[in-house]
Amino acid sequence: MLKLRSELLRNPVALIASGVIATIVLAIFMEGIARIVLGGPMKPAALICQALGLDSNLLWVGEILHYGLGVIGFPVGYVLFKAIVGMKASIGSGLVWGFILWIAAGTVMMMAAGQPLFFGFGKTMIASLVAHLAYGAVLGGAFVRFDKG
Numbered sequence: 001m002l003k004l005r006s007e008l009l010r011n012p013v014a015l016i017a018s019g020v021i022a023t024i025v026l027a028i029f030m031e032g033i034a035r036i037v038l039g040g041p042m043k044p045a046a047l048i049c050q051a052l053g054l055d056s057n058l059l060w061v062g063e064i065l066h067y068g069l070g071v072i073g074f075p076v077g078y079v080l081f082k083a084i085v086g087m088k089a090s091i092g093s094g095l096v097w098g099f100i101l102w103i104a105a106g107t108v109m110m111m112a113a114g115q116p117l118f119f120g121f122g123k124t125m126i127a128s129l130v131a132h133l134a135y136g137a138v139l140g141g142a143f144v145r146f147d148k149g
Helices: 002-010 012-038 044-052 056-085 091-112 117-121 123-147
Strands: none
Touching: 012 056, 012 123, 044 056, 044 091, 056 091, 056 123, 091 117, 091 123, 117 123
């Protein structure tokens, strides 16, 4: 437990900087690349609002939650995950973390929002997988780079 605490506190700037960069990459996938592949952007904020039972005019709450999780929540979760399973920060452990996030989005979030599992098993499922893998890979790679100073 002490090792985990020291890792979380050792370099919070590295953790947040990695989260910012990974979230930017995720946003590029969900806003830009998804337009090409799916014909429109992915809307995680709308899904979050649905899952929380929020009215659609509160979409900004979903945006804040999504970007807040990407910048702070999921990077902290990544550090916890790799400490629990004994992995080091790397692109590989980031890919595993991105896959775990995708599983959570495709199951827990979709059920909470009253949507079909894994986005209905279509193109959106694959686009979401690619976006979450990209997020995880960048998070792990950036954390290695920033944590070295």
